[in-house]
Amino acid sequence: MSIASVAAQQSSAAAASQSSTTGSAALSSLSSNFGDFLNLLMTQLRNQDPSSPLDANSFTNELVQFSSVEQQINTNTSLTQLIQLTQATQVEQSSAILGKQVEVQSPQMSLQNGTGSIVYNTPAAEPISITVTNASGAQVASAALTSTAGSNSWTWNGKDGNGVTQPDGAYTVAVNAVSNGGATSAVPFYVIGTATSVTTQNNSVQLQMGAVSVPFSAVQSVGN
Numbered sequence: 001m002s003i004a005s006v007a008a009q010q011s012s013a014a015a016a017s018q019s020s021t022t023g024s025a026a027l028s029s030l031s032s033n034f035g036d037f038l039n040l041l042m043t044q045l046r047n048q049d050p051s052s053p054l055d056a057n058s059f060t061n062e063l064v065q066f067s068s069v070e071q072q073i074n075t076n077t078s079l080t081q082l083i084q085l086t087q088a089t090q091v092e093q094s095s096a097i098l099g100k101q102v103e104v105q106s107p108q109m110s111l112q113n114g115t116g117s118i119v120y121n122t123p124a125a126e127p128i129s130i131t132v133t134n135a136s137g138a139q140v141a142s143a144a145l146t147s148t149a150g151s152n153s154w155t156w157n158g159k160d161g162n163g164v165t166q167p168d169g170a171y172t173v174a175v176n177a178v179s180n181g182g183a184t185s186a187v188p189f190y191v192i193g194t195a196t197s198v199t200t201q202n203n204s205v206q207l208q209m210g211a212v213s214v215p216f217s218a219v220q221s222v223g224n
Contacts (some may be wrong), residue, residue, distance in 0.1 A: 101223035110212035114158035120189035127178040170211040
């Protein structure tokens with residue numbers, strides 16, 4: 001079996017076993033395979049038949065393959081470093097919004113200091129139903145109102161239907177338009193809260209609003 005075939009088999013096996021690993025683990029596996037490939041090449045050279053030495057073209061092709069793997073390792077390493085530097089810069093720049101009011105796209109509303117707010121748009125005045133559920137899935141608040149054409153807002157005072165104040169945290173919100181026949185349809189909305197921190201998670205910059213964490217790309221606007 002040629003060393004190229006062995007290399008291909010090792011690459012396939014590594015790809016199958018590493019399909020759920022992180023990028024750093026994949027890079028480590030690639031680097032390890034490159035070392036294995038090189039060891040195989042040296043072993044092949046030491047044990048080749050003197051009367052039938054390795055074909056020059058085959059030898060050159062194998063060197064080209066190894067060179068490609070090495071270049072890929074270097075490229076992946078450089079990209080990883082670039083991503084880390086970019087994320088660090090994004091976190092530094094994003095820290096300027098801490099303490100400010102932000103509008104984000106999220107199904108969860110952050111109850112902060114006993115208050116949570118959302119904004120939504122409707123093409124015309126129509127009946128709207130809003131429900132708020134806690135982490136256990138229990139409904140803790142609801143509202144039935146009539147929207148106006150265009151932009152609308154709704155603020156929850158943090159109290160349930162019995163007037164009991166709920167703890168600050170993340171609550172799931174649903175906004176629905178209600179037809180005359182009682183049928184409902186979801187209305188897109190945005191959540192408003194105060195930015196409390198900016199972090200990097202899973203190779204992305206995350207904005208924290210109290211107990212709610214969203215990708216920084218979900219930010220729609222920043223207020224004062």
